[in-house]
Amino acid sequence: MALSQSNPNLDTITAIITPQGPGAVAILRISGEQAIAALHTLTPAKPIPPARYMAKRTLYTATGDPIDEACVVVFQCPASFTGEDVVELHIHASQVVIQKLRTTVYQMGIREAKPGEFTKRAFLNGKLDLTQAEGIGELIAAESDWAHLSAINHVQGRLNQWIETIRNELTRLLEVVNGHLDFPDEIPPLDSESTIQKIKSLRNTLARAVQTQDHGERIQRSIRCLIVGQPNVGKSSLFNALLGHNRAIVTRLPGTTRDYITATTQLGGYQFEWTDSAGIRHTRNQIEAAGIRKIKPLMIATDLIIWVQDQTKPTTAADTQLMKTLKRTQKPVWRLINKSDLKTRRIRPSGFPKSWPVLPLSTRSPNGLDALNHQLTQTFQPPKQSDLALVCNARQRACLNQLLACLSHLHTTLTHTMDDMDLLAFDLKTAIHHCSEMTGDAITETVLDGIFSRFCVGK
Ligand SMILES: Nc1nc2c(ncn2[C@@H]2O[C@H](COP(=O)(O)OP(=O)(O)O)[C@@H](O)[C@H]2O)c(=O)[nH]1
Ligand SMILES: [Mg+2]
Missing domain, CATH: 3.40.50.300 (P-loop containing nucleotide triphosphate hydrolases)
Incomplete structure (x- = not known):
């Protein structure tokens, strides 16, 4: 999964991560292999401050002209938002300062980040699962108390934990089925009654989660x-x-x-x-x-x-x-x-x-x-606290519906026959795959790009 870490050639990116327009301070973030070298170039003859300590530095253009008096902070890989080396430059929010700094950074071969690219790298480096990454987008867009609380639940990984519990239960069942298929004499088949009960209970949990989605739309x-x-x-x-x-x-x-x-x-x-x-x-x-x-x-x-x-x-x-x-x-x-x-x-x-x-x-x-x-x-009553983590966006809702359909099918198959272990294994694998799609463990680059392109620049 750690595409970025495993790919040291991934280029270094930069963006202003604060809103556009007049203000006291703007922050320019640089993330990637060249981030710390870029800080060296911007602050010649000055030491790089220790990681996570803010230090005052004068930033200079390539020709040695001062750009601004800034506060700079370094986050060393992997202890950063993106999981890469990150430098953040807190500058005065003047358009001239911002432009001069950007130009200087671009001259070093560092390119402008695409919308959502920092969060995408954080996801690819295993700093966040996909529901947490999407939660960041939701948190930024939240316009009501419930939308905020639902988003913070996602950022804190509660939707991920919930789906992970379901995936673990399915994986345990699949292990027994596979074990029996590989070693029929040593590992007994699944106990039909308890398996049916387990699948039924998982299906009911999912059906309840799907029901809360009407409520969820109102929240989001x-x-x-x-x-x-x-x-x-x-x-x-x-x-x-x-x-x-x-x-x-x-x-x-x-x-x-x-x-x-x-x-x-x-x-x-x-x-x-x-x-x-x-x-x-x-x-x-x-x-x-x-x-x-x-x-x-x-x-x-x-x-x-x-x-x-x-x-x-x-x-x-x-x-x-x-x-x-x-x-x-x-x-x-x-x-x-x-x-x-x-x-x-x-x-x-x-x-x-x-x-x-x-x-x-x-x-x-x-x-x-x-x-x-x-x-x-x-x-429009307040939602239950436990429902807030389960409020899904359209992509997650589609995964949830597919997972529910899959478990309903599994339940029907099981109540009719427990003999076909191959079929059972196939259904369990499909259900596990839907869980992985939800958390982003099984997702294509195109889908990822679609998700992160909806973020704003600097996120
Ligand atoms: N007495 C009284 N007059 C009202 C009330 N609400 C609106 N009006 C008056 O009704 C007229 C039309 O109001 P308006 O809000 O423009 O109606 P609209 O055409 O339905 O948008 C205005 O003269 C308002 O002052 C009310 O509750 N009581
Ligand atoms: Mg009117």
Whole structure:
């Protein structure tokens, strides 16, 4: 697996690992065989500081001009993030300093790292398994408390440990099967009853993990909520109240909102992505009509539809039409009956699907959002702590599903016949292979490149 260590010709790479833009400090990382020599060249006549000790040094160009007063730190192979020699230069975050330093480093034959290349090398050098490496990407991208906790569980290797336990159990079974195939007189075949029980228990563990993935998707990305309704019912006022500032334009005029607007909020550890859309009506205004046409595709991608209605207005044919459209989406729909601060109540209470919760709303009252917030926290409960490590990304989910299908097949085969040990060995090997794909022990270079290319430069 240690492709990088076993390949000393792997070139030395560099990148700025801090965000672009103005700031006090930027860090340039150099990783590979030439890293320490590069530091020598940048800091002539000065000793290389002991590993892991930060030292102040002046960095110079090839022609001896000072670039910056920097703090430098060396991590010696293999005790570094990538498992190679690593030098990190903490410089002032000036674009001129960064450019001069980069140019000087490139002149030494060191090239710019590709997105995710440092993490890829850490994986190839056995510093991380693939789920941990992916966890780093998730941690950087995490936008909610649960996404952060799930990612840190992955970085700490909990998903890897869980899959490793399953792989070990399967390997033990395979050893007995192989032993019996090789030495039928000395090693007895598997005890059918206990093997069936073991496979069944593993299959159930996996089925539970697969079930948690619905929950997991909500953790890894925002919960999408689309606000729809007739014009002037208070959709944009609700959107603004949710955000706590006037993001969308609110007027008395129907047709104010045209193109949809999206923004996020945090609640109960989840991130919610709210979309305010144009009021649905027949209109000759081309811009408004274009906005209305965009709503249907949004309905398909959303997790929850918030249908705002104005309690002072009677239910119309347009409401019935919208209700039919919303039913067809098969998405959860919540009806928010707005303007509850006003006495007039004309809306017809019945005639809507009973499964759609009805909540009172007043975007004008200080407690206007209480019912909505309460319903959201009731619906999107905190995940179980033990589930957080098992939240998978799309690649890991595919491995998990294949592993579950394989174990289900194995279980069916075993309950019908225990005679065909070759077949049993084949199924066990396939299941073990799926575990190895998940942790990255069995994975192709192309798949790896696909995974790490989604990282940002410097990671
Ligand atoms: N009385 C009252 N008026 C509201 C409430 N929410 C919104 N409005 C008013 O209704 C009008 C239309 O609001 P807006 O948010 O633009 O509706 P939209 O067209 O559905 O986006 C504006 O004059 C708002 O001030 C509410 O809860 N109570
Ligand atoms: Mg609006």
